[in-house]
Amino acid sequence: MTAAPLLSLTDAATATATAVLAPGRAPTRARIQAAPRHPATVSLRCHRSRPLTAAAATGDSPSSAAFHGECFVVGDNIDTDQIIPAEHLTLVPSKPDEYRKLGSFAFVGLPSAAYPIPFVAPGEESSRYAVIIGGANFGCGSSREHAPVALGAAGARAVVAEGYARIFFRNSVATGEVYPLELADSGASKECKTEDVVTVDLDNSVLINHTSGKQYKLKPIGDAGPVIEAGGIFAYARKTGMIASKSA
Amino acid sequence: MASISAAAKATSAAFAHKKELAAAAPQQQQRASASSRRARSGRGRVRAVATPTRAPRSPASTGSVKSPMTTTEKILARASERASLEPGENVWVDVDVLMTHDVCGPGTIxxxxxxxxxxxKVWDREKVVIIPDHYIFTADERANRNVDILRDFCQEQKIKYFYDIKDLSDFRANPDYKGVCHIALAQEGHCRPGEVLxxxxxxxxNAGAFGQFAxxxxxxxxGFVMGTGKALLKVPPTIRFVLDGEMPPYLLAKDLILQIIGEISVSGATYRSMEFVGSTxxxxxxxxxxxxxxxxxEAGGKNGVVPADETTFKYLEGKTSVEYEPVYSDAQARFYSDYRFDVSKLEPVVAKPHSPDNRALARECKDVKIDRVYIGSCTGGKTEDFIAAAKVFLASGKKVKVPTFLVPATQKVWMDVYSLPVPGSGGKTCSQIFEEAGCDTPASPNCGACLGGPRDTYARMNEPTVCVSTTNRNFPGRMGHKEGQIYLASPFTAAASALTGYVTDPRDFLS
Incomplete structure (x- = not known):
């Protein structure tokens, strides 16, 4: 057991952990090192109602991103019925209050025996897990866009899996709700444990598990990256001038 | 990954798999010609049109094939006004039909x-088809509101094809109401060869059955398609499934697709097209x-395709006045891989919980005690599905031992269940046979129970029971309860299982 899980889950703390645990291979992006808004206080695990995400959400460097926080680990063939059961599909994602409600139901379809820790704690609207780690064929089943929306609305920023069902991947990019990142090799979903502290480093295409000290190579997200970063296809198309901006 | 039993593996010997790029078998790929442009006339005659008007460079109409393509590649080439294209290319296609329903329609709107x-305004009010079908017969206020959102939008946009329902107490009081969208699309003539849906x-x-890209x-x-009529699509490589041999009388198409999914797994066709050919x-x-x-x-496929033929054209007679032009894979088209099946050697199969690729022979599961049977959905709630179930009940002459729920996919299917004579029954209808067998009364057409909709949905699994179902998915919680167990099966197998209270091979009743 490393000391990492005991660190406060702030940007600075995770950056420190990265540097300690993975010397020489740690991401050296300016944002991580230059964002110590919180001193690297050592404390008990900080259970926040919102997931800890990196500067991509709030920072000033739009061309790169990293996400830190605890991970939530699931197995192979996680289908959309487990991500968001159909009885909740009466919620319309384009309505803000119903969007938030969808988040509170994220992963509520997972069998409780196999997944004793819920993704969203009872009574909460969002999850404390910023990163989801899955096996093969993540998001199979229905075309419901409610699935990536529920994960994004709950506060997850990235899914890291061995592979994706086509429609889930496309919906993730189209909505910009979560980064659907693909592992270059299998293994992470078996080796990582829920509550491990991880960093997803998009620039270097790597998943770092600070708890275990292991790193996993990711396939580059490619052209889909900027689309997700912009907030989906419509936002991207406006940003890049493909379609007129709304105010125009 | 699903485990495949020894017996199922033995069955696997009935087909061979050639995992390499393969050229098409020539004889069945030569139907393409300029004269294949078809249209329905008032009397159902097919007329030939010498010059295609829609795409002057239509690859389907060229005599000598410079860039051989599969059916899917040809449809996408024509829809993107390209002479040819390759799998993996991203192309902007013109969409012929956009369909949405009450679960995803409000969000799309x-x-x-x-x-x-x-x-x-929508890009074309005649090309947007809106079908309430998922959560209809429920007191859930948000579900009811979602149908209201569809109605308001369709009125505002003057959507031509909106299959509305207002009176929830009796679906028959709503002449416009159809039911399950995929079957309604077919029955109302929105599925046409060569088009993009x-x-x-x-x-x-589902509409790939018409040789349509769907x-x-x-x-x-x-939402983007609604505004522009266009979509950016990646051209999938095509896996070809050649099914030959006479279909045994105890098998249905459900057995074939469960066999295939069991073979290639739930991700075996991810990002691929699946084309089905062969004498079967x-x-x-x-x-x-x-x-x-x-x-x-359920195999991850992007689309499925069956080449359009006389069966297709006959089905479409009287259903559409839109001209359509089927396309066919070229003899030299390149396929990602080839699978061959000798259908005459296959046996009835089921998909065990909790994955559609968890294949087993029905007879291997004869000790699995069940609590209920569900016959319905877009997959297994069509007229022929009910006739198949009725045949099993008729052959046995016995009563069901577990609650048996029947939900016709559409209003038309419901009427067929109550009016069409079942062959060999001396003129009895499905509904009469079902009643004699002790089934539940056929219910109002909708999707709800298949995917575990609102809690008050008819036939939803609210308890952790074991169900044999003609639906399409058996993921945890799919039909409602997270601990429920679903065995996916053909209507034959579902009816046979209802009669015994165990998963049952229909050959026990069908001689």
């Missing part, structure tokens, strides 16, 4: 308005072809 403006539902691939998309993509496929009715294509998504 929300995105359409948000992005194109409150006053925006996108829908906000993963089982949109696939499921999310709300955001659908040619012998299948349109409804059976739909069953086959309906479940390609």
């Amino acid at each position: 929300g995105i359409f308005k948000q992005e194109f403006g409150e006053d925006a 996108l829908g906000t539902d993963s089982h949109t691939c 696939t499921g998309i999310g709300n955001t993509d659908a 496929i040619e012998s299948l009715t349109m409804e059976e072809r739909m069953t086959l294509c309906n479940m390609v998504i």
Whole structure:
């Protein structure tokens, strides 16, 4: 057991952990090192109602991103019925209050025996897990866009899996709700444990598990990256001038 | 990954798999010609049109093939006005039909308005088809509201094809109401060879049975299509499934697709097209072809395709006045891989919980005690599905031992269940046979129970029971209860299982 899980889950703390645990291979992006808004206080695990995400959400460097926080680990063939059961599909994602409600139901379809820790704690609207780690064929089943929306609305920023069902991947990019990142090799979903502290480093295409000290190579997200970063296809198309901006 | 039993492996010997790029078998790929442009006339005659008007460089109409393509590649080439294209290319295609329903429609409309403006108009009011079907017969206020959102939008946009329902107490009081969208699309003539159909539902691939490119998309993509009529699609490589041999009388298309999914796994066709050819496929009715294509998504497939033929054209007679032009894979088309099946050697199969690729022979599961049977959905709730179930009940002359729920997919199917004589029954209808067998009364057409909709949905699994179902998915919680167990099966197998209270091979009743 490393000391990492005991660190406060702030940007600075995770950056420190990265540097300690993975010397020489740690991401050296300016944002991580230059964002110590919180001193690297050592404390008990900080259970926040919102997931800890990196500067991509709030920072000033739009061309790169990293996400830190605890991970939530699931197995192979996680289908959309487990991500968001159909009885909740009466919620319309384009309505803000119903969007938030969808988040509170994220992963509520997972069998409780196999997944004793819920993704969203009872009574909460969002999850404390910023990163989801899955096996093969993540998001199979229905075309419901409610699935990536529920994960994004709950506060997850990235899914890291061995592979994706086509429609889930496309919906993730189209909505910009979560980064659907693909592992270059299998293994992470078996080796990582829920509550491990991880960093997803998009620039270097790597998943770092600070708890275990292991790193996993990711396939580059490619052209889909900027689309997700912009907030989906419509936002991207406006940003890049493909379609007129709304105010125009 | 699903475990495949020894017996199922033995069955696997009935087909061979050639995992390499392969050239097409020539004889069945030569139907393409300029004269294949077809249209329905008032009397159902097919007329030939010498010069295609829609795409002057239509690859389907060229005599010598410079760039051989599969059916899917040809449809996407024509829809993107390209002479040829390769798998992996991203192309902007013109969409012929966009379908949405009450679960994804309100979100799609929300995105359409948000992005194109409150006053925006859909790109073509005759090409957007809106079908309430998922959560209809429920007291759930939000579900009811979602149908209201569809109605308001369709009135505002003057949508031509909106299959509305207002009186929930009796679906028959709503002449416009159809029911399950994929079957309604087929019955109302929206599925046409050579066209592109996108829908906000993963089982949109059902329409591949017509030689149409049909696939499921999310709300955001659908919102874009609604405003522009275009979609950016990646051209999938095609896996070809050659099914030959006479279909044994105890098998249905459901057995074939469960066999295939068990073979290639739930991700075996991810990002791929699945084309079904061979003498068995040619012998299948349109409804059976739909069953086959309906479940390609359960193998991860982007779309399924059955080449259009006389069976297709005959089905379409009187259903559409839109001209259509079928396309066919070229003899030299390149396929990602080839699978061959000798259908005469296959046996009835089921998919055990909790994955559609968890294949087993029905007879291997004869000790599995069940609590209920469900016959319904886009996959297994068509007229022929009910006739198949009725045949088993008729042959046995016995009563069901577990509650047996029957939900016709559409209003038309419901009427068939109550009016069509079952062959060999001396003129009895399905509904009479079902009543004699002690089944529940056929219910109002909708999707709800298949995917575990609102809690008050008829036949939803609210307890952790074991169900044999003619539906398409058996994921944890799919039909309601998270600890429920679903065995996916053909209507034959479902009816046989209802009669014994155990998963049962229909050969026990069908001689």
